[in-house]
Amino acid sequence: MASLKHLVWAGVAALCLAAPPPVAASHFEGKTVTLIVPNTAGGAMTQYARMLAPHIAKNLGAKDVRVDNQPGAGSLRGTNMLWNAKPDGMTIAFTNLPTLIMAQLAGSPGVNFDAAKFTYLGSVADDPRVLGSRALLLERWRAELGAAYQGVPTHPVGIALADAVRRFDLPREIFEELLRGVESDLERAPMETFVDVTKYCFRVASTVGILLVRLLGHRSPRALDYAEAMGIAVQLTNILRDVGEDAAAGRIYLAREDMKRFGVSPESLTADPTPDELRVLLACYAERARIYYERAARLRPEDGRGRLRRAEAMGRIYRALLEELQRRRFPLAAPALRLSNARRLAITASVWLEGARA
Secondary structure (H helix, E strand, C coil): CCCCCEEEEECCEEEEECCCCCCCHHHCECCEEEEEECCCCCCHHHHHHHHHHHHHHHHHCECEEEEEECCCHHHHHHHHHHHHCCCCCCEEEEEEHHHHHHHHHCCCCCCCCCHHHCCCHHHHHCCCCCCCCHHHHHHHHHHHHHHHHHCCCCCHHHHHHHHHHHHHCCCHHHHHHHHHHHHHHHHCCCCCCHHHHHHHHHHHHHHHHHHHHHHCCCCCHHHHHHHHHHHHHHHHHHHHHCHHHHHHCCCCCCCHHHHHHHCCCHHHHHCCCCCHHHHHHHHHHHHHHHHHHHHHHHHCCCCCHHHHHHHHHHHHHHHHHHHHHHHCCCCCCCCCCCCCHHHHHHHHHHHHHHHHHC
């Protein structure tokens, strides 16, 4: 989904931009771009950043790229600095993606950003101003994924991924499905049926959930089915939240046959107020999302339930967002609807209290 903050995901590490750089190269001319590294100087990530810096500067037409080490709080300090940076494309950063996601789901006090406003790997396909060729970048990561599973990675991210794959027994086919989701964004092929929509949701969201569940130590089919259902529910909620924003950027995640059945035109996806026929269609999608939330609730494993509290908190936050979207009649105008920090914290706290009483 589109956002002002763009995050390019690569395995277990990420390169973040405070905002997509302006098209005009003159914007960077004579200026210094800051590249935040949330680790101490001298490590592999710093070396990689210094290697990339001159190439980034050359491609942007900038005077130089300054590597700024900001260690602390498991990369949260650096990520917070990026979040607070002026969204003018002059600040970029590396961060640790699993840490970023898990910290927000846990409601860690050091989190001052909203991971929902970052766009993950699939959004490399969303912004035509992304550095380099998006198709070539995708193929590069496909090759590195294969190398990681063969034990011969060359990229620092691939090396880290190979270690995670070995220690946590992460299935290669899940990563391949995730990359297929990215590819569908690159191709921007329309989704003909709701089956296509759910397949997309699985590829860009359920895959991440399945990997996280495995990282948390769950291997049972029930736990993996739980992650799949939760991922589809959450991604459907994202689609409903960002209908107007995505349509304005030329992306439609509603099935063509559904739009035709309800008499919804592509032009109506950016209308204000939301047209009645579109509200009915979105209400239908909301009910479909509820079915997946309910399915996830039925599938949630009882064994090791405490390890899934983060996922449960995320699910409840998005379920609350879904109900708020419907209560407000599915607003299309920007900015996209978000729950307040206080409400999200309250939901997370309730999940933790329930776990403590169990």
